[in-house]
Amino acid sequence: MEKVRIVEVGPRDGLQNEKQAIPTATKLELIERLAAAGLRDIEATSFVSPKWVPQMADHAEIMAGLQRRPGVNYPVLAPNLKGFEAAVAAGVTEVAVFAAASEAFSQKNINCSIAESINRFAPVFEAARQHGVKVRGYVSCVVACPYDGAIAPDKVAEVAARLHDLGSYEVSLGDTIGAGTPASVLRMLEAVATKVPVAQLAGHYHDTYGMAAANVYASYQFGVRVFDSSVAGLGGCPYAKGATGNVATEDVVYLLQGLGADTGVDLQRLVDCGAWISEQLGRAPQSRVTRALLAKQPAANGA
Secondary structure, eight states: OOBOEEEEOIIIIITTTOSSOOOHHHHHHHHHHHHHTTOOEEOOEEOSOTTTOGGGTTHHHHHHHOOOOTTOBOOEEOOSHHHHHHHHHTTOSEEEEEEESOHHHHHHHHSSOHHHHHHHHHHHHHHHHHHTOEEEEEEEOSSEETTTEEOOHHHHHHHHHHHHHHTOSEEEEEETTSOOOHHHHHHHHHHHTTTSOGGGEEEEEBOTTSOHHHHHHHHHHHTOOEEEEBGGGOOBOTTSTTOBOBOBHHHHHHHHHHTTOBOOOOHHHHHHHHHHHHHHHTSOOSOHHHHHHHHHHHHHHHO
16 A cells, blocks of 8 residues: 655644634644644644744744654744744754745745745755754745746756755645646656656645646656645635635545555544634635535434
8 A cells, every 4th residue: 555645734834824813722732633633744833933924923832832742743834044943942853944936936925036045045954954853845836926927847846956955855846826737737747856756755736726636646646655735725825815725634635545545644533623623713624525524424413
C-alpha cells in the first residue's frame, strides 16, 4: 500500500485570514483534534509580525500550549531570521519559508524581487543548520498569478531548485489562486522534476475553480506522495472574492483512500473535527465529504 503524507495547514494557512478573533484555546484544541485524527504534520502557527498577520499574534502561546504527541510534527512559518529566532526560542523543530514564482506577486506581497526574497532566506537556512531545525520551502503561484497571469513551468522549476539547493528538505508547490487543471499542473511538475527529485515535492492546491481534488489525483499519478490541505477547507482565497481556498483535508483523504493509499488518518474523526471547527467559526464546512457524511448521520441515527 502506497503511503501518502498529509501536511495539515488549517491552523496556520487556514486561519490566518480570518477576520474574527479566534481564541488561542480554540486553535490549540483544533491542533489536538487533528492529531487525534491521525495527522502527523500539523502547521501550527506563523512567526510573523502581528502588524501584518494579527491572527497569528499568539504564536508563542500556541507553541507553549501544545500537547505535543510523540511522532507528530508542528512546523511553523518563519519568513525571516527574526521570526526564526523567535520560533526556535519557542521550541520549534521545523520551519517553512515562502517564495513566489511570480515577480509581480513577490513585489506586491513582500516588496522585493524573487531573487531578493530567496537571498533573505539564506541566513535562515544557515541558522537552521546550526540549530538542527528542518526547513521546508513553499513556492506560490506555480500555475498562475492574479497579476502576471499564467506562469511558465520553467520559472517554477527555477525557484523550486533554488529553495532546494539552499537546504529545503521538501518543496511545496502552491497553486495560490486555484486556477490549475490536471494538464497545467502536470506541465509544471514535469518541469520541476527535472530540478528537484519528485520524492522531495509536495502539492498545495487551492480549490477556487473546483479542480483541487483532480490536481491531487494527477499529482499522485505523477508520483507525488505529499499533499498540503486544510481541515474543512479553511482558508479563503484573498485574490478571488468569495472563493474557497485550500483543498479540504477530508476530501483529499477520501480520494487517497479510494486509490488504496495509506494516509494514517481516521476519516470519521477528521470529519468530526471539521464539523467542530466550522461550528466554532459559525459556518458550514467547505469539505464536500464532510457535508455528505454529516447529511447521512441523522438517517442512520433514526434507523
